[in-house]
Amino acid sequence: GDSARLLCLPVHPLWQSPITIPGGSRQSPINIQWRDSVYDPHLKPLEIRYDPETCLHMWNNGYCFLVEFEDSTDKSYITGGPLENNYRLKQFHFHWGAINEWGSEHTVDCKVFPAELHLVHWNSCKFASFEEAVMEANGLAVIGVFLKIGAHHSGLQNLVEVLPSIKHKDTLVEFDEFDPSCLLPSCPDYWTYSGSLTTPPLTESVTWIIKKKPIEVDEDQLEMFRMLLFNSFGDEEQRMVDNFRPLQPLMGRTVRSSFS
Numbered sequence: 001g002d003s004a005r006l007l008c009l010p011v012h013p014l015w016q017s018p019i020t021i022p023g024g025s026r027q028s029p030i031n032i033q034w035r036d037s038v039y040d041p042h043l044k045p046l047e048i049r050y051d052p053e054t055c056l057h058m059w060n061n062g063y064c065f066l067v068e069f070e071d072s073t074d075k076s077y078i079t080g081g082p083l084e085n086n087y088r089l090k091q092f093h094f095h096w097g098a099i100n101e102w103g104s105e106h107t108v109d110c111k112v113f114p115a116e117l118h119l120v121h122w123n124s125c126k127f128a129s130f131e132e133a134v135m136e137a138n139g140l141a142v143i144g145v146f147l148k149i150g151a152h153h154s155g156l157q158n159l160v161e162v163l164p165s166i167k168h169k170d171t172l173v174e175f176d177e178f179d180p181s182c183l184l185p186s187c188p189d190y191w192t193y194s195g196s197l198t199t200p201p202l203t204e205s206v207t208w209i210i211k212k213k214p215i216e217v218d219e220d221q222l223e224m225f226r227m228l229l230f231n232s233f234g235d236e237e238q239r240m241v242d243n244f245r246p247l248q249p250l251m252g253r254t255v256r257s258s259f260s
């Protein structure tokens with residue numbers, strides 16, 4: 001907005017708002033410098049329990065496409081890892097680039113991936129609803145998974161083939177019986193740090209859990225992400241690409257690893 005321009009803060013073309021919030025001390029995404037991460041032997045294995053029946057629908061919100069889950073009970077949740085409580089699955093979505101040279105939000109030793117998956121969960125032990133948890137420290141836990149170009153991903157194909165029906169902003173399609181654990185790498189290793197949402201409201205309420213190993217998807221599958229549009233039906237066509245936030249300063253934070 002104008003205040004950002006007055007403060008000469010860089011304004012990201014996508015949001016017309018500052019890309020770092022004034023006073024933000026734990027913003028995301030960040031570059032994970034492998035050698036600076038600290039192995040924490042007290043970190044437990046992450047426990048992931050997803051029930052495919054909780055899958056509701058897929059929709060285009062004008063920034064990315066997301067799959068939302070029924071979160072009125074603890075049917076799909078994660079626990080363990082760096083988490084003190086159960087965190088219920090609310091939605092997952094992706095960030096990607098116009099070409100395979102960039103697209104991810106987090107980077108590892110400054111390496112950028114073509115895309116990144118985010119599985120968004122909220123602390124159902126401490127908060128009554130997702131909306132409440134979003135605004136509170138330790139309210140959310142987001143698992144980040146890097147995507148790289150390689151073999152065809154059969155689980156992802158179930159999402160890809162539905163994308164044409166949500167080409168435009170604010171279109172929605174029923175989507176059920178999908179188990180998002182098929183999108184997780186088999187390797188249990190992860191990094192974890194305290195950060196924020198990477199799109200407005202940018203609240204500093206996220207425990208990030210970034211998987212060390214990427215998953216492989218093929219060129220055609222990623223190309224299908226790029227056929228989506230930012231705009232509503234009838235408006236000028238704007239391909240949905242480059243929907244990632246620039247890297248944010250570490251501000252003295254420590255990134256812990258679950259592996260040595």
Ligand SMILES: COc1cccc(N2C=Cc3cc(S(N)(=O)=O)sc3S2(=O)=O)c1
Pocket residue numbers: 091118120130131134142196197198199200201202
């Ligand atoms: C204010 O309550 C609400 C209501 C509905 C959605 C949201 N969200 C906004 C941004 C946002 C960004 C995420 S990312 N890229 O860091 O994983 S996750 C997420 S969200 O919590 O779903 C917040």
Ligand SMILES: [Zn+2]
Pocket residue numbers: 093094095118198
């Ligand atoms: Zn995201």
